[in-house]
Every structure is written in C-alpha cells, then in structure tokens.
Amino acid sequence: MTETNEMSFSTRVQSPVEAFGPSMLHLRDPAHKRIRSLVSRAFTHESVERWRPRIREIADSLLRNLHGRESLDLIAEFASPFPIIVIAEILGVDSNDLQQFKSWSEAKTELFNPSRTRQQTEALLAADEGLNNYFACAVESRRQKRGDDLVSALVVAEESGQRLTSREIVLTCNLLLLAGTVTTTDLVGNGVLALLKHPEQMHKLRQSPGLLSRAVEKILRYDPPVAQVARVALNFAVLGASKVRPGQASSSSVVGNRDPGIHLDPYASDVERADTIHLAFGGGTHCCIGAPLARAEAQTAVRALVEHFPHLRLDPRRPIEHKPVPILKGLKSLWIRAC
Numbered sequence: 001m002t003e004t005n006e007m008s009f010s011t012r013v014q015s016p017v018e019a020f021g022p023s024m025l026h027l028r029d030p031a032h033k034r035i036r037s038l039v040s041r042a043f044t045h046e047s048v049e050r051w052r053p054r055i056r057e058i059a060d061s062l063l064r065n066l067h068g069r070e071s072l073d074l075i076a077e078f079a080s081p082f083p084i085i086v087i088a089e090i091l092g093v094d095s096n097d098l099q100q101f102k103s104w105s106e107a108k109t110e111l112f113n114p115s116r117t118r119q120q121t122e123a124l125l126a127a128d129e130g131l132n133n134y135f136a137c138a139v140e141s142r143r144q145k146r147g148d149d150l151v152s153a154l155v156v157a158e159e160s161g162q163r164l165t166s167r168e169i170v171l172t173c174n175l176l177l178l179a180g181t182v183t184t185t186d187l188v189g190n191g192v193l194a195l196l197k198h199p200e201q202m203h204k205l206r207q208s209p210g211l212l213s214r215a216v217e218k219i220l221r222y223d224p225p226v227a228q229v230a231r232v233a234l235n236f237a238v239l240g241a242s243k244v245r246p247g248q249a250s251s252s253s254v255v256g257n258r259d260p261g262i263h264l265d266p267y268a269s270d271v272e273r274a275d276t277i278h279l280a281f282g283g284g285t286h287c288c289i290g291a292p293l294a295r296a297e298a299q300t301a302v303r304a305l306v307e308h309f310p311h312l313r314l315d316p317r318r319p320i321e322h323k324p325v326p327i328l329k330g331l332k333s334l335w336i337r338a339c
C-alpha cells in the first residue's frame with residue numbers, strides 16, 4: 001500500500017458523472033476545498049450517529065416484508081432499496097415522493113452501466129432532470145422554511161462568510177445520492193456473500209455481534225465496492241517509493257488492500273482480526289465524505305439481516321451473478337434462502 005502526495009493529484013480520469021457538471025468529486029482546490037468544507041459542516045459524524053436508529057427502522061421494515069419467503073434476491077429486495085430510502089430520508093424527501101425518488105435513483109444507477117441501451121440512457125437523462133428539478137425545488141423551499149434535514153443543513157452551512165449556492169447544493173445532493181447508494185448496496189451484498197461463503201465467520205458474528213464493525217472493515221478491505229480509484233498526477237509527485245511524472249499514475253484499492261507488505265495474510269477474511277487498514281474510501285483530499293454513513297448502513301444492514309433470518313444461506317439453485325461494471329465491484333443478484 002502506498003502513500004500519495006495528495007496535493008499533486010486530481011481525479012481526471014473520465015467518469016460518467018462528469019457529464020453532469022463539476023460536483024466536488026471532480027473539482028480541484030481551491031473550489032473543491034471550499035465546497036467540501038461547507039458540506040462537511042452539514043454532513044457530520046454526529047449527524048450520522050443521530051440517524052442510526054432510523055436507519056435500523058428502515059432496515060427492519062424492509063426485512064419484515066421478506067419474512068416467510070423461502071428464496072429471494074437480497075440485492076433487489078434489500079441491499080438496493082435500503083441506501084436509497086436512507087439517503088431520501090436524510091435529504092428530507094417527503095414520504096409521498098419516495099416512490100418517484102426511488103425510481104429516479106434506480107434509473108440513475110445506469111450511469112455505471114457501460115452497455116446501457118438507448119432506452120436506459122433516455123430513462124437516465126429523464127431521471128437526472130427529475131432529480132435536478134426536485135432538489136432545486138427542495139433548496140428553494142428550505143430557504144423559505146428550514147427543516148431537520150440535510151438540504152436545510154446545506155442551506156445554512158457557513159464558513160468564513162462563505163455559503164453554498166443553490167446550484168452547488170443541487171450538485172451535492174446528486175453526488176451524495178450517486179456516490180452513496182450503489183457503493184453501499186455493493187458493500188452489503190459483498191459482505192453478506194463473504195459471510196455466507198465462510199459460515200464459520202457468520203457463526204462468530206452471530207455469537208459476538210460486537211465484531212460487526214470489524215467485520216465491515218474486513219469486507220471493505222477484502223472485497224471493496226470501489227475496486228479502483230483512477231487518478232492522474234498533475235505535477236511531479238511521490239507515490240510510496242516511486243516518482244511520478246505529470247500525466248502518470250493510478251491507484252487501485254483492490255491491489256493496495258491486499259498488499260502482503262501490510263497484511264500478514266492478505267486473502268484472509270477473519271472477522272476477528274484487527275488489521276483493518278484499507279483504501280476502500282480512497283485517500284487524500286477527495287477521500288470519501290460519506291464513510292461514516294456507509295459504515296453505519298452496512299453495520300445496521302448486516303446486523304438486522306442476521307437477526308431477522310437466523311437460517312440465512314445461499315440458494316444453491318441460483319448462480320452468483322456479478323455486475324459487468326468496470327471500477328465498481330458488486331453483485332447483480334444474490335439469491336438466498338431465508339427460512
């Protein structure tokens with residue numbers, strides 16, 4: 001695993017997200033620093049901890065609907081809707097708008113599909129327009145009347161007399177939705193798959209739920225949802241022991257996470273081991289701002305799942321399907337037997 005000279009790098013490798021304007025992920029300092037520090041004022045570790053009980057209620061209500069089902073696709077029925085509903089609530093989406101918001105969010109994940117059809121592209125563009133209008137209206141309404149939601153917190157966030165513009169808030173909401181849903185779905189899916197493939201690990205977790213946060217870090221190291229963070233050096237820089245010229249370099253979390261120089265047994269997935277250092281959330285100036293939320297969601301999802309379904313196991317009649325998506329690493333479906 002290597003250390004990067006963070007000031008010298010910028011995300012410049014083409015990503016589908018760039019087509020929709022420069023969110024903070026694609027800005028360089030000082031613009032990035034200004035927006036990120038304002039967003040960090042609204043999206044704090046403490047706020048995530050306050051949302052935890054509600055996150056658990058959301059997981060419980062999704063899982064309750066699955067009781068009595070013999071075989072089900074955990075991705076479609078739980079791991080995928082769960083983070084969308086969580087972020088919708090955090091952003092203050094009205095419950096009457098939730099279905100529409102969910103269908104826009106699902107259509108938007110087509111951004112990551114390199115072989116999407118024309119129809120899917122059209123649905124994606126319509127979803128993008130719908131979400132932009134939705135967030136723009138939400139910002140205006142929170143400017144009139146504040147609520148207890150993240151959009152309101154972004155409206156009032158202030159530092160050194162600086163505030164976010166309405167457009168910056170809309171771009172940020174879109175980014176939070178895009179960066180925080182598919183990745184968390186993949187983390188839950190990859191995590192449950194690893195536990196089901198290693199029943200002795202699942203057993204340890206059931207016996208000692210206190211191991212949960214360590215288990216989630218293990219999954220982030222062992223099977224990270226973002227397999228590669230591709231960056232290009234803007235200036236001469238030092239990457240570990242290597243010197244990098246402008247135009248060169250990319251870093252991969254999968255490779256770094258299994259560096260035998262760091263991990264004694266890089267392919268082990270033992271939930272009890274404490275060596276949880278990893279690059280799953282990136283590093284440097286753009287490192288994941290949503291990591292506390294992702295952790296809270298994954299810990300809650302896995303805990304709720306094992307509590308609701310004590311006999312959870314893979315459905316041997318169904319193949320395990322991976323998504324044919326570059327960079328992101330997750331499951332297309334995960335069929336389980338619940339009773």
Ligand code: HEM
Nearest residue numbers: 011024025176179180183184187281282286288289290294
């Ligand atoms: C397991 C789940 C997640 C993983 C693996 C993940 C991974 C990452 C990675 C690797 C980066 C750095 C990208 C780069 O350097 O180019 C990043 C940035 C980011 N993530 Fe996450 N993420 C996750 C969940 C979330 C959540 C839940 C949110 C918010 C709701 C979120 C919001 C963001 C944002 C806004 C950035 C850009 C930060 C910046 O540009 O300063 N992520 N994430």
